[in-house]
Amino acid sequence: MKKSTAIKYAGGKLKLAKLIGVTSGAITLWGDEIPEGKQLLLEHLSGGKLKADPKCYAKLIGWHKLPLHTRKKLPLESLRQQVQHKPQSSESQTA
Numbered sequence: 001m002k003k004s005t006a007i008k009y010a011g012g013k014l015k016l017a018k019l020i021g022v023t024s025g026a027i028t029l030w031g032d033e034i035p036e037g038k039q040l041l042l043e044h045l046s047g048g049k050l051k052a053d054p055k056c057y058a059k060l061i062g063w064h065k066l067p068l069h070t071r072k073k074l075p076l077e078s079l080r081q082q083v084q085h086k087p088q089s090s091e092s093q094t095a
Helices: 003-010 013-020 024-029 036-045 054-061 068-073 076-084 090-094
Strands: none
Touching (some): 003 013, 013 036, 036 054
């Protein structure tokens, strides 16, 4: 996810910073790409209007630890669907 896209969505750098709980200085240090964790947060907070890079989901589920033959059969884009539709455990539902 590009930083400029998120800033435009939020209505400015300061509003983006407040939305995700960081300083505007931290956003300045990001470069062009938003860090993976913040991309996932922004996708959630935007209700899917902003989309995290599929590689963020790969890192979340340990894609790099899967055998090569499994990685070839499972496109990165499908990881987003798997993570978003993962059933919650009974502990997280009662919390």
